[in-house]
Amino acid sequence: MNTTTHLRKASRVADVPVERRSFLGMVAAGAAVVGVPALLTGCGSSDAPQGGEAAAVKLEDAIPSYIPQEYVEPDFPSVNGSTPGFASLPDALVQSVSSPPGSGATFVAMTPLWGTIPPTKGNKYYEAVNEALGSTVQFQIADGNTYGDKLATVLASSKDVPDWVCVPNWNLPPRFASEIVGNVFQDLTPFLAGDKVKDYPNLANIPSDVWKFCVFNGRLYGLPMPGEVLTDATFYRQDVLEQLGISPDVKNGEDLIALALELTDTGSGRWGAEDLWTTAAIIHAVPPKWRLDGDKLVHRIETEEYRAALAWNAKLFASGAVHPDAIAGQEGDAKQRFQSGKSLIMADGLGSWNEALRDNLGANPTFWQQPFAPFAGDGGTPVLFKGNPANIYSFLKKSDDEGRIKELLALANVLAGPFGTTEFDLVNYGVEGVHYTKDADGLPVPTDLAATEVQPTYMFLVGGPIANAKVQYPGYVEAASAWQADAAQYLTDPLFFGRQIAEPQQYASIGQPFQDLEKDISRGRKSLDDLEDAVQTWKSSGGDELRAFYQDILDKE
Template sequence: MTPNTVSQAGMSRRNFLTSTAVATAAMAGGMPLLTACSGSSGDSGEGTTSGKNAAKLLPTYVASTTARPDLPSKNGSAAGYTGKIDLADLAASVPDKLGTGAPFKVMAPLWGTPPKPDCAYYTELDKAAGTKITWQNQDGNTYGQKLGAVLASSSIPDVVVVPGWELTGKIPNALIAKFMDLGPHLAGDKVKKYPNLAAIPTDSWRMSIFGGALRGIPIPGAPVPGIVPYYRKDIFDKKGYTVPTSAEEFLSWAKEATSAKAKVWACADMRWAAGAIFGLQPAGTLGWNMGSDGKLTYRIEHPEYLEHLEWVRKLFAAGVVHPDDKANTGDPTQRFTAGQILVFNGDMSAWYGKTAEQAKANPEFEIDGMDYFAADGGDPTLYAGQPAGTWSMIRKGASKETVENALAAANFAAAPYGTKERMYVDYGVEGTHYTIKDGVPVKNDRGIQEVNNAWGMLATPAPYLAHPDYPDITRKQVEWQQRQGAFVEKTSTYGMNILEPRRYANISTPFEQLEIDFVRGNKKLSDVQQAISTWKTSGGDKLRDWYKKLLEKNGSGR
């Protein structure tokens, strides 16, 4: 079966930019439910919906019993399958076609070259699912622009995929205005008509409530870290390097390993991993947290924010970061496989992807993931990601037949590991898109081109990892997640799908570019400090008051 990956915050922009795999996962239950709360601005849907108001909107959870994992989920990790599936005896999770063949259109982001509309992958999956989908694939790098334009128009596709990173500006309120309440079709036991959707964890569905209604079909997110500090284990072993276990050790090792003359640098830009090393809270709504002192703060107000940036700046200043990473050009993963850098941070999919890619060209290549450490060398403090981060939504006014066919397609796409439907979604058609080699499906050139992430945008199952061609990678991934998961904490806003007032929508926008410039020495510490001060006066302090009221009324998400 296919490799699936788990992400810290579900589907994120960085996942898609570095992977063609679909990010999945979440753990079900165990989270406090919250009551609805609205701000005072009058913005439609502002706040969050949970508690009794949410409970009546949620689908009944019915776990899938298909293919028990060899490595059960632990500490929020994905489940792992290290054995081969009997491809001749796959179970059917959709024994009867739920689709009637009525046509509908789907708009979704896609990275790479879109397949032809009449390609075999699309036509064969339609045949298997009983659907007739016209895919309107859009460039993922500019998807937000297209999404905003479409939502502002009067012509909206039947189904639209909405990534969480695009929930800015006017888009959140447009979602409430333009997409239908799925509760009448999925709430409570109604979801049992679609058993694969019923097996999606409850926390993920809870994150799919927008404006007081269940409007999204979720791609689940995981509480464990999704960004891995990867290193070239083969080169570490050859050189006798010891994997660093503190920020100081990392810098010392990096200086030793770097040789510009030999065209080898220690690492890429390590900002993503540095946040975890220094115990920094996530960005976005998860960045708000009530401390033990009763004070509500945002991530950029913590000393760890400046500390993690200053450490990365030291790496750049020491000359241990590859020049192309300093210029912010090219692909760090290519420099990694070429041996030009020995460490980079990327999403979970790179573990399998780079192993498979280098198997023939460089059989000595071995990638591994460093365990996170605290900056001082102690145990790390890691934070849980939200249980869903991307959704497919059905437009208001869609016909009953369109709705039923869209849900049928989502149910097919959410098929669990070890099923015929999962094979269709992930590999296409045997003989056309893949062949069986030593009991393992292997995509051919056509499969690589056509079997993209389109169907996986409609829905995905609960988290799992399975690489039958590289079972050791599966084991390493799951065990890495389990080790990191032992140090994961939740912020006060965990599990809440929060719509902030629009007047505060852009106050955090300048920070990403400022961080990029600061760590490269192009901005001063005073520039970052001033930006934090400006954030407070331009709405941050008022937004804090808004979050205080929300938490006082609803309680903590921890």
């Protein structure tokens, strides 16, 4: 699942046999997993300037110090930001917060949910977590599909803003950075920046790259729900290729097209690939948005890499190896075609890997999809741009009561308990014997009550560092960790990485024509000559002004 789109409900655990125990292997029934696109007063802290908004600081000075805590040693350690892998359940969990830090107060929190809203009264899950907090978090849960509308309505009236508000990146309203965040929400810089975070060890355990995305206007406002910096890959059906006796030896873009052609057998209803535009952009190192050529700011659509990616994808389509439904633009069915074997290569988010195993191993125990090892289109050294490791944040309502803010941060410190802690176990899965039991292999199995009570709510407020221990899918943790460790050596920060930049509204739609153009050039309906005209139109329609906007940001850094 890609977190820049939406969240999906996870299946029940213990859906396939397991050989080793897993802590993250349990997903309580109905729990969601992430995988997964308008007011100026001073801060109440004595460290902040009074009578106006606090002055912006450098990004590195606004974020908390990174002080890692390792309660369980990973079997597959993180490499350059890759997700650590845990192959087994810890023999004993660690309580990372010695006693409930709350004062007995009640705080209202607003979160989205892509699922059935649980009861708030008599909910044993909420009762247990709130007991561990020492205060009560009372949830206002809204439908995730319409959460953006609800959020906009709430933020339009500062008096109705709850104490704690989840804001997914794709639901950031217009003028959030310029007018909302500093007027409605608490500046956390005086409480968490640098070594001040030491008062909250679990928050200090969150990597710096994650915190960067919680900074707005040079001040720290958000609390993150951490994700992964490696977000996408190109998968192939390894099980089918093995049955066909075909080796996926891909070293460059031409190799991939040749493999897709070799796998295509129209007579048997099998095609080599889906639309691989995402792959094309990755293997040709197309920057996510901007890059610097010397001292010149260049947009992705102006780069030779973008042109090369378009040419490569057009060649793939012209080869006849792309499934006809993909040619027709039926992108929503791509997963079904890939998982059923009608197509054998597709680009997808890394979260789709374990989801595909979840959905297919029961009916097809040999099912396996595997990502290609990173390669460059020309056979050279790959370049992988980091993805956003935080796409969901939460914010605390602005208050002059410093004690209130510190209490909320202490609650956040409990909720951010990482893998291997009692806090993580409780927040994510509920109470043993009430919401889950353990089977003969030590794998927790959800009870019927879990489906009603244990829905993702606290996790949308803040979380610990992401970890992979989904060993209910045999071989997955090892394979995913190995792939990520290899890919991580090629990671690089895109320009403006970690900068929350709100573009002026007048430029919001000038890039839209390129999404259609990418499809048209790939399918042969237009040519690269049309790209040149589109770039010129983009420049005259505001592209050059947008470049000046970003250049001004660079000049001020």
